[in-house]
Amino acid sequence: MENALVDSLMAFFTSERALAIVRAIVLLAAGLMVAAIVSRLPQRLMGKRFTPHQAMLTRRLVYYVILALFIASALRELGFSLGVLLGAAGVLSVAIGFASQTSASNLISGLFLIGERPFEIGDLIRVGTTTGEVLSIDLLSVKLRTFDNLYVRIPNEQLIKGEVTTLTRFPIRRFDLKIRVARKEDIGRVREVLMDVADRNPLCLDEPRPLFIFTGFGESSLDIQFSAWATRENYLDLLNSLQEDVKRAFDAAGIEIPFPHRALYAGEETRPFPVIVHSVIPPDSDSGKA
Amino acid sequence: MNQGLWWMPRHVVSGRTLRLRLGPLILKAHRSGSEWLLSAEEVDETEAVPGVMLEMSDERPDDKYVRYACRDPQDRIAFRPMLADRPMVVRPRQAVFVLPGEETIFYISTPVWVGVVAGENDQLLREIPASRPSDTWFGPSTRTGEICYAARTQARNVLAEVPMRAYRVVTALRVENRADSPLPVEKLSLPAPLLSTWGREDGSLWSDTVHLQRVTDSDMAAIRVEPGPPSYASDATLLAGPRMQAGKGGLVRAFSGFFT
Numbered sequence: 001m002e003n004a005l006v007d008s009l010m011a012f013f014t015s016e017r018a019l020a021i022v023r024a025i026v027l028l029a030a031g032l033m034v035a036a037i038v039s040r041l042p043q044r045l046m047g048k049r050f051t052p053h054q055a056m057l058t059r060r061l062v063y064y065v066i067l068a069l070f071i072a073s074a075l076r077e078l079g080f081s082l083g084v085l086l087g088a089a090g091v092l093s094v095a096i097g098f099a100s101q102t103s104a105s106n107l108i109s110g111l112f113l114i115g116e117r118p119f120e121i122g123d124l125i126r127v128g129t130t131t132g133e134v135l136s137i138d139l140l141s142v143k144l145r146t147f148d149n150l151y152v153r154i155p156n157e158q159l160i161k162g163e164v165t166t167l168t169r170f171p172i173r174r175f176d177l178k179i180r181v182a183r184k185e186d187i188g189r190v191r192e193v194l195m196d197v198a199d200r201n202p203l204c205l206d207e208p209r210p211l212f213i214f215t216g217f218g219e220s221s222l223d224i225q226f227s228a229w230a231t232r233e234n235y236l237d238l239l240n241s242l243q244e245d246v247k248r249a250f251d252a253a254g255i256e257i258p259f260p261h262r263a264l265y266a267g268e269e270t271r272p273f274p275v276i277v278h279s280v281i282p283p284d285s286d287s288g289k290a
Numbered sequence: 291m292n293q294g295l296w297w298m299p300r301h302v303v304s305g306r307t308l309r310l311r312l313g314p315l316i317l318k319a320h321r322s323g324s325e326w327l328l329s330a331e332e333v334d335e336t337e338a339v340p341g342v343m344l345e346m347s348d349e350r351p352d353d354k355y356v357r358y359a360c361r362d363p364q365d366r367i368a369f370r371p372m373l374a375d376r377p378m379v380v381r382p383r384q385a386v387f388v389l390p391g392e393e394t395i396f397y398i399s400t401p402v403w404v405g406v407v408a409g410e411n412d413q414l415l416r417e418i419p420a421s422r423p424s425d426t427w428f429g430p431s432t433r434t435g436e437i438c439y440a441a442r443t444q445a446r447n448v449l450a451e452v453p454m455r456a457y458r459v460v461t462a463l464r465v466e467n468r469a470d471s472p473l474p475v476e477k478l479s480l481p482a483p484l485l486s487t488w489g490r491e492d493g494s495l496w497s498d499t500v501h502l503q504r505v506t507d508s509d510m511a512a513i514r515v516e517p518g519p520p521s522y523a524s525d526a527t528l529l530a531g532p533r534m535q536a537g538k539g540g541l542v543r544a545f546s547g548f549f550t
Contacts, residue, residue, distance in 0.1 A: 170433050199424070206426035206440030207379065207477075231425060231437055 024074040031070020039063035053120035056136065102157070103140060109156035110139040118159075124167040127154055131167070172205065173235045175228050177242065180221035182256035187214060187222065193253050194226050197245045203238045205229040221258045295493060296342045296456070297529055299368040307351070310369055310404075311343035313457030315420040317404060319367055320351045326367070326408055327355040330418045338421070342456045342493065358415045360408070370405040371495055372417065372530045373459055374482040377438045379428050382445035386475040393466040396445045398480060399458040402487075402495055405530070420457035428479050438479060445475065449522060459487060459495040462520050466503045473504055481513065483533040488519040488526035496523045498532075 132144030211227040230238035429435015
């Protein structure tokens, strides 16, 4: 009984079929190895001339082309005819297309994203309320790392349909400081103090000049927008240091940053009611009963 | 060469501190065993001393010091004057025009960068500007251009009127206008990384001369660095070479970039 089993196993392993399976497995394994090694070559050869984005695209392209060739060879070893397989895939694709509508939409959006290149790996982007660094741009989704170190996956379709802001596209950025000063303040003086603050801050760019816009009369203030430029690397530092400097300079110059206030008037011609607070009289006292 | 000059090498034994006061910069180098400890502090430019003070003390380092560890402790340290690591965009305080067919020379002073080098092989530990200039953007738009430092200048054209301050390097800029219209000098970019730094016995610092030539009425200018110390400081010695070499045939850039 045992001999028969061993014999049949031996017969199987020495048969053409088994050899073909072994060859196919070897081809697949070799394909994986070759693809992994060869896909790293372009980056090594081109060195630093590749941006991380180009390096990733080339690596993936080379990897998948080589792997596809080896898989095709392995399938041939197993006796599959590629023509028949492709024909079957054609029939299946209609069914698969309906079933995987979302994935297909993301896939095509991904191709557009790769072609259009609105951002690259390493850029900072803002999608809706999410801001983060682009870790990878894949066929179905883009992966972000947010500032609080969370991993966010955004489907490509959403990026193609919606608004995406690339924060690190240009080398310099503008910081808009919205500020209010009391109505009594001299706007010319406020402008002088703000310009002086910008001049003294080394991170604030000298050119383009900081912008001073008197945006209007607020309810209890004069509203001002002060816009200063910084390199994108120093943007956050400027944001902090400039506001600190402005507060300090305003305090030194005696310029008031007002809080919202209301004045109550009894009528057009009268002075406001004088309000005097007396000490509270307990309800059970004699005067309270009377 | 005068050994008293601040850029000459010094020997600091372990436990001692070398203190350099250069304009608004206070730079301290302390040696502790195999380590160098550096501290740099910039005071307000209004409190800057016009000269240089260099002294050795027993001051103990505090937490503000940055430590540089090395395997082979050597007591030699030097402060090396250099020019800025980015181009310097200089704006004259008053509007200046160079008339057609004329040539003039402007003397422009920019803050010196101090490189701290230690050991026999002059290992660079750190670079500190004597006075940190403001950043600025130099280019035709907010999309294209480069980050530079900003400086204001009186753009004096008489050498004797240029105030000699130990913490500033004087660059002579020759501007030649071969075009038919007056050339407004409102803003110009000094290619500081292409210039060498020269020092004289009196402690003054100079750079190579820069020659700027406007050829036609177009926006193009040819810029050329004339290597070597300027003629009026011919006894100066080379302290630091250029940070980078100019491209072949000098730099030719748009005038709108240089003068806008």
